[in-house]
Amino acid sequence: MSSQPERLPRQPPPGTRGQPLPDDSAHAPPVAAGEPVGVLAPYELSVNGTVRRVVGAWVGESLLTVLRDRLGLVGTKGACEQGECGSCSVLLDGSVVCSCCVLAADAVGAEVTTIEGLTPPDGLSDIQQALVAAGGVQCGFCTPGFVVAIHDLLSTRPDATELEVREALSGNLCRCTGYGRIVEAVRIVQREREAVGG
C-alpha cells in the first residue's frame, strides 16, 4: 500500500494530466495502522518576521500554496505554477524566488518575506506608490510580484541602469502595461530615494 495524500490543494493527483511519470511513492515503505497518511508533521515557517505553524500539509506542497491556502497570505499571486511568470515572487533569505518552485517544507529555517511584509501598515511603500503614480498598475495581478522584484533590485543595486532594471524584472510577466510604466516607476523610486539621500 502506498501513501495517498489526503489533500492536494490546487494540485491534481498524479496521472490526471498525461502519462504518469515515475512515482516516487512506488518505493515508499508501507504505512503503519493509525499513522496519519500523506501528511507531514507540523512544521514552522518564519514569514515576515513571525513564526507560523503549518499543520496538515503534504510534502509536495509549494510555498505559494502554503502562504495562500494555509496561512491566508493571499497577496502573493499564483498563475503559471512553473516559475515562468513571477507573480508568486517572494524573498527567501533575502533573495527573490518564485514561491511556486519552493517546496514549503524546504523553507523551514529560512526567512520568508512576502508582499504583506513589504507593505507598510499605514499605506503604500515608495515602490507601490510609484507604480500607482506611473500607471504601472492596470489589472494589478502581477503587481505584488513586481513590487518584490523591484524591492530586491533596488536594495542591492539602487542605481541600476534601465537595462539592469529590465533584466532584473525579466522574470515577471505583465500582460497589461507593456512594461514601460513599470520601468518608469522604478526610475521614480530611484530619483526619490536619491533626493532624500537614501
Add this chain to the structure above:
Amino acid sequence: MSVTWPTRLDEAVDAAAAPAATLLAGGTDLAVEVNAGRRRPVAVVALRRVPELRDLEITPAEVVVGAGMTFSAIAAELAAAVPALAAAARTVGSPQIRNAGTVGGNIVTASPAGDTLPVLAALDASVELRSAAGTRTVPLRELITGVKRTAIRPGEVLVRIRVPPRRGAQQFLKVGTRNAMVISLASAALVVDEERRTVACGLGSVGPVPVRPAEAEAFIAGEIDWERLTVPEGAVARFADLAARAARPITDHRATAEYRHHAVAVLVGRALRRSIDVVPA
C-alpha cells in the same frame, strides 16, 4: 511521508539511501513536476543546507564547483575562471530561477535544453557522485545517457563538478524566442585551449544529449594559426557546417529541426569569431 534537512554531506548521503528518497536542490524542476501532478514525492531530502555542496575551489590545476551552487552564484563567481559556464548560468530563466536553481540540478534533470550541459561537455568536466557505497567520478559525457536520463544510481548524491583548466577564450551562445526567460532552441559552447591547441565545442538542444562535433573540432584546430591566434575567413563557415552536421535536432512544439540545424551553425560560427581573430584567407 517525510522531509529531512541534512546539514552535513554524510547526513545527506545517509538520507539519500532511503528507497523512496527524492533529492531536492533548488526545486525549480522538481516543484514544477509536483505542481503539475507528474511527481509525487514521499520522502524529500532537502539539500540546500549542506555547505559542502556549495563549495567552490579555484586552483591552477582544476576548478571544483559545488553541485548546489545556484546559477546566480556561478554567474557571479566563475566569470573569470570558467567564463562559458558563468555565461550559460546567466542565461538560465530569470533572476528568480537563477537564485534557486543549481548546476547540479541542471545536470541531474538532464534536459536536452539544460544550458550548462553543452558547456560542461565542451570543458570535459566530470562529476563526483557519493553514496553509502563510496565515491565515483564520471565524465559528464558518460553521465548523460539520454533525454532526462543519467547514469546516476539510486542513493547517489551529485556532490561536485570537476572542470579541468583551459587557457583561452570561452563562449556560450543560445537562441530562443526572446532574450529573457527562455528555453534554448539551440545553444553552443566554445572552449579554446591555447596550451593544448584545441577547440572544443558543445552543442545543446540539438540532440538527446550534448553533442561534441569531433570532426569540426579537429578541422578548426588544424586551421588556426596558434602563434598569432588567427583563423582564415574561409575556415569559419566550414567549421560551422561541420559542427551543425554533428547535430541531431528534432522538430517539436518549440522549433523545427531545420531551424535548429541552421541556428546552431550560426551560433558556432559566431562563437568562433568572438574567440579567434578572423583574417582574409
